[in-house]
Amino acid sequence: MxxxxxxxxxxxxxxxxxxxxxxxxxxxxxxxxxxxxxxxILFVFGIFFFVFREGAPFLFGGLNLREFFTSSKWNPTANTPHYGILGLLTGTLAVTALAMAIAVPLGLGAAVFVSEFCSPKLKEGLKIAIEMLAAIPSIVWGFIAYMTLNPMIIAVTGAPVGLNILNGGIILALMSVPVIVSVGEDALKAVPDSYREAALALGASRWELVYRVLFPAAKNGLLAAVLLGVGRAIGETMAVLMATGHANQIPTSLLDRVQTLTATIAAELGETVQGGDHYRVLFVIGMLLFVIAFVVNLTADLVVRGVRGKQNA
Amino acid sequence: MPDPKTNRYQYFVSRRQNGEGAGGDGSCEHPLPSVRDALANIAQQHGGSAPQVKRLAGYDRVEIFALDKPGAPGQPGRAPRYEFYVDPLGAADGEGTGTAQRPWPDLDTALAGVARLDEQGSIPLAPGEHMALSVREVFSATPIDRRRRRTETIAGIVCGIMTLLLVVPLVLILGHLVVKAWPALSVSFLFENPRTSMTAGGIWAPLVGTFYLVFISLLVASPIGILAGVYLNEYAKDNWFTRIVNLAVVNLAGVPSIVHALFGVGAFVLFAGMGESVLAASCTLAVMTLPVIISSTKEALASVPMTFREACWNMGASRWQTIRTIVLPNSISGILTGVILQVSRAAGETAPILFTGAAFFLNVPDKGLRYFLPYSLDDSCMALSYHLYVLMTQVKGASDEQIAAGNAMPLEHLQYGTAVVLIGLVLAVNSVSIGLRVYLRSHKKW
Structure with a gap:
């Protein structure tokens, strides 16, 4: 002791x-x-700060914002330069919309199949395949669009050039589908098993389980999956640069060539004089892209959090 | 003709046959002359010798309608004048009478029974009336059930086709690239430098450049990313600030790659004064791939059971001691998976290095130490992804004479070769990560 x-x-x-x-x-x-x-946090602010820092002098001194958003005249190297991004915006929107029209049904269908319909072994294999699809670098996608899809589209549709919205949409759909599948599958997986058991005990078929129980229960997660796919499609650069034909115009058909916001920066920044108006306006477009991506991601996050908060309550 | 909703088979009989109805097929327009003909028809269609698919099953129902004249059925909603039942399990031994209490044991007996009743004249049908023969089977699917199963099968097949539509392009693309690149692929293609304005030689210089970029970005990103993951999983409390940090990680992952490039130009090339250099490009790639490492580290740490930590704390270890000796060693494979994914992503990216340090062409010595370490940190370098972009957009193919003389390769071969090496590199790295994950799952300690 x-x-x-x-x-x-x-x-x-x-x-x-x-x-x-x-x-x-x-x-x-x-x-x-x-x-x-x-x-x-530091990096997110840093990205905005440094892009803003390069773009701000022109944004607040010289850029006609009205022309910027409402004119489709993008002619930064002319004697009287025009900086209208309407054509670029519609180009981005058109390609993204087509990509989503293809990718959302495919992605959600594949997510449902992987999560509810297939055997565990097949599931493992499919997930690996989808990861591989996600891993293909964007420049390789651009290469495929340029070398393979281009002649295929010419042969099928008879268009003179196969680098257009259709080409960009297909490539972007394939690029953004893995995000939709994996986030969508996570959302379906997050639905408690007791929901599944209850539905099956009541005699629901697997499709009724998916359609009547899982979709309503996981709708926020699925919406977030779609939003993340949209974010990926809007932000993609190299593949759309190669695939869309890079011609500034407001598109009227699927076979029109377009130019997107991201591709414009990639194609033109190298030819600008540092500190010049053209150089700075590309940073302003960068800011716009940053804000769009931020809003899309924030919405996706809020959508997911919303459902979590409700479940806790 | 069965009605999919109720599985009813309808046969029509016209009393005023007078030759016109003879040879009818039992439809409303071409009725059969008599009930006996209808019964014979039913026996032929659904009886014991009929093929399996046509045999009557549970909840199927055969109806015989008496018509005033062809093409004018009675009121459809009316209850049948006579109802008979077939129920193999509910049948009493011997012959039943066709009533709900004593059903017939099978269809052939039932048809014979109805025919007998018909001959006796005890079941006369006035025009517009009908009789029904229902099959009851315990445990067999109802028509609604069968429809639901069919929908389920169709839904499964449709979803499966959608999945297939994702996998098939992958296989086609990979196969196409490899087939097209086959003439170019050789050991010398990998280890020779590009020559004669990039129309000949191999891809050694860009390949080494990619290794430089990946390695340095890894050195920058992995410590920050892993420690950030540790912070988020082990230290951060569940409050608004942590939520903002998590949101920042998600947003960082969602920033378009070209905006990362602009950030790299503004922050590293200009503000930090690195110029267009390996260092600036690597730092840009590092920031871009940071969220991959953070989130996979977080996931790996979260999979270590809480009891491990509690046991360690109970022994008097501090928080950091617990992390260093228990949490990190138990999650190292998961963390590695994320780091490897970062490598594959960094190797494939083009946009972020476009303006921060990728060079169009650099002359790399063919021998000596400088062959293996050709670039300095403050100078730009070639990279595989950018090299492919250059080959696609800016290099003019060699003339046919040069190719025939063996001084150059067809541009297409160079392009496909470069694309296949790039994709092969990325997929190989990815496969390592997948393999590691599979190994990890099969060797789980908890």
């Missing part, structure tokens, strides 16, 4: 002093961890 009573001021006191020293590197590393954790 006596030994026990000496413990408090004996070894423990000594350990206290040494652990105080031992805690110094630990405190340092914890500070570093915190700093790295916050770095994501």
């Amino acid at each position: 006596a030994t026990v009573s000496t413990l408090p001021d004996g070894p423990r006191a000594r350990r206290g002093t040494s652990s105080r020293f031992r805690r110094v590197p630990e405190l340092l590393i914890e500070a570093l961890i915190r700093l790295c954790g916050w770095s994501a």
Whole structure:
């Protein structure tokens, strides 16, 4: 008993002093961890700040915002330059819309199949295939669009050039479908199994389970999947640069060539004079893209959080 | 003709046959002359010798309508004048009487029974009236059931086709690329530098450049990303600030790659004064791939059971000691998966390096140490993805004479070769990550 009573001021006191020293590197590393954790915020602000910093002088000094958004005249190298992005905006929208029209049904159908209809082994294989699809670099997609899809579209539709909205839409659909499948599958997986069991116990078929139970329960997650697919499609650069034909016009048919916001930056930034109006207006377009992507991602996040909050309540 | 909703088979009989109805097929327009003919027809269509699909099953129902004249059926909604039942399980031994209480055991007996009643004249049908023969089978699917099963099968097939539509292009694309690139692929293609304004030689210089970019971006991104993942999973409390950090990670992943390029120009090339260099391009790639590492690290850490940590804390270990000795070692494979994914993404990206450090062409020595380490950090470098872009857009193919003389390769071969090496590199790295994950799952400790 006596030994026990000496413990408090004996070894423990000594350990206290040494652990105080031992805690110094630990405190340092914890500070570093915190700093790295916050770095994501830092980088998001950093991206906006540095893009803004290059674009701001022209945005607030010289850029006619009305012309910027309402004119389709994009002619930055002429003697009297015109900076109208309406054609680029509609180009981006047209390609994205077509891509989503293809990718959303395919993606959701595949998500349902992978999550509800197929055997575990097949599921594993399909998920790997879809990951592989996601891993193909965008420049390779552009290459495929240019070398393979282009002649195919010419042969099928008889259009003079196969680099157009249709080509870009198909390529973008294939590029954004993996996001939709994996996020959609996660959303279906997140529906509690008790829902499935209840539906099956009531005699629902698997399709009724999907259609009447899982879709309503997972609709926010599925919506988020679609939004993330949209985000991916809007932001894609190299593939659409190669696939859409890169001609500034407001499209009227699927076989029209278009120019997108992202492709414009990629194609023109290299030829501008640093600090010039043309150079700065490309950064303004970058800001616009950043804001669009931010809104899309924020909406997707809020949509998912919304359902989580409701489930907790 | 069965009605899919109720599985009813209808036969029509006209009393005023006078020759005109003879040879009818039992339809409303061409009725059969008598009930006996109808019964014979039914026996032929659905009886014991009929093919399996046509035999009557549970909830099927045969109706015989008496018509005033062809093409004018009675009121459709009326209840049948006579009802008979077939029920193999509910039949009493011996012959039944066709009533609900004593059903007939099978269709042939039933038809014979009805024919006997008809001959006796005990079941006269006035025009507009009908008789019904219902098949009852316990445990057999109802028509509604069968329709639902059919819908289920169709839905499954449609979803399966949609999935197939994703997998088939992948296979076709890969196959097409490899077939087209086959003439160009060789060991020397990998290890030779591009020559004669990029119409000959191989892809060594861009390949090394890609390794440079990937390696340096990995050095920058993985410590930050892993520590950020540790912060989010181990330190962050569940409050609004953590939510903002998580949101920032999601948004960082969603920023278009060309905006990352602009950021790289503004921050690294100009503001940090790196110029267009390997370092600037790598840093841009690092920022871009950071969210991949963060989220997969977070996931890997979250899969370590809480009890492991609690056990460690109970032994008196501090938070960091727990992370260092228990959490990280147990999740290292999962973290590696994310890091490897970062590699594959960084290797394939073109847009972020376009203006931050990718070079159109650099002369790389063919021998010596400089062959293996040709680039310096503050100078630009070639990269595989950008090299493919250059080959597609800016290189003019060699003339036929040059190709015939063996001094150059057809441009298409160079393009396809480069594309296949790039895609092969990315998919190989990805396969490592997938393999690691599969291994990890089969060797789980908990």
